[in-house]
Amino acid sequence: MAPDDTRGPDDEPVAPARFVRPYTITAGRTKAAVDLPMEATLRIQPHDASADADLGAGAQRVLDLCDQRSVAEVSALASMPIGVVRVLLGDLVQQGLVRVQATITESSSQDERIELIERTLRGLRSY
Amino acid sequence: MDFAPTSAPRKAASTKIVIAGGFGVGKTTLVGSVSEIVPLRTEALVTNESEGVDDLAAVPTKATTTVAMDFGRLTLAEDLVLYLFGTPGQRRFWFMWDDLCRGAIGAIVMVDTARLDESFSPLDYFESKGLPFIVAVNQFDGTREYDLDEVAAALALPPEVPIIRVDARDRESAKQALVRVTEYALLRLTQSLTVNAN
Numbered sequence: 495m496a497p498d499d500t501r502g503p504d505d506e507p508v509a510p511a512r513f514v515r516p517y518t519i520t521a522g523r524t525k526a527a528v529d530l531p532m533e534a535t536l537r538i539q540p541h542d543a544s545a546d547a548d549l550g551a552g553a554q555r556v557l558d559l560c561d562q563r564s565v566a567e568v569s570a571l572a573s574m575p576i577g578v579v580r581v582l583l584g585d586l587v588q589q590g591l592v593r594v595q596a597t598i599t600e601s602s603s604q605d606e607r608i609e610l611i612e613r614t615l616r617g618l619r620s621y
Numbered sequence: 622m623d624f625a626p627t628s629a630p631r632k633a634a635s636t637k638i639v640i641a642g643g644f645g646v647g648k649t650t651l652v653g654s655v656s657e658i659v660p661l662r663t664e665a666l667v668t669n670e671s672e673g674v675d676d677l678a679a680v681p682t683k684a685t686t687t688v689a690m691d692f693g694r695l696t697l698a699e700d701l702v703l704y705l706f707g708t709p710g711q712r713r714f715w716f717m718w719d720d721l722c723r724g725a726i727g728a729i730v731m732v733d734t735a736r737l738d739e740s741f742s743p744l745d746y747f748e749s750k751g752l753p754f755i756v757a758v759n760q761f762d763g764t765r766e767y768d769l770d771e772v773a774a775a776l777a778l779p780p781e782v783p784i785i786r787v788d789a790r791d792r793e794s795a796k797q798a799l800v801r802v803t804e805y806a807l808l809r810l811t812q813s814l815t816v817n818a819n
Contacts, residue, residue, distance in 0.1 A: 516666060531724050532663075533637040533704040564635060564704060566692055570661035575687065577666060596631035598724045604814060610633045611726055611807045617697025618800050621655075
């Protein structure tokens, strides 16, 4: 992308290249500890309120937003890039504060795929 | 990856369909007409070399820019949510499509008959990845109605790929497009089972 290219996905103007470092919030880490597809939904796990006390502001914000929402929704609502949200959510999962609900992955069986698509079709037809 | 999800079979709680196509073809309009929420926007960071987010750590001083994606949400059942992701069409964003398409049911490639060439890139991509896709020609008042066979021929679509008309502003029409791609994905899966069984 040329430095003067300030077009977004739909050729809408986007903010010019920025020099802030969003990964500061993750202490420079860009890889999440767990697999977090964009559409995967999260559930807060019952936990002692004292566990929240050690969380950074970014992690706390993500924790507050994530219940019954997807990784993409948390990113949008927290105004954080998807990669940053993944790192923070990955930490929360490892700390046992958040659980990732199932999605179809490369390792899903044919039966699991068919079951999901059939449920989706039923849902869409009556939507 | 060290983390392994629990091995017991788990029913998927969410899934996604990808909406692709060129600028202004109506991706976000379609998402918005069926979504239960006003479409949200998420961003991924890209270096100016489009190396992808993972390379940022290696080049911390490099200027970054963002790629935005609009998405919507449909609660289909108590235990199932469908997300619709509108994706930037240009080839330079392909690195992000891998992420987007992983685990997707399928894709809808939206086509504007005045700018057919803008759909070549998404078509190539989905074909190469084997992701089931349908083509939806966005048709609204004042646009000339092309014969769908002509459009399919101009796009050199494989004969099995469904092609439909859609009015992205119309909830029912958008919903039908989602039904079609889901039906086609199911057909593809069950056909591959038959082939394997033989």
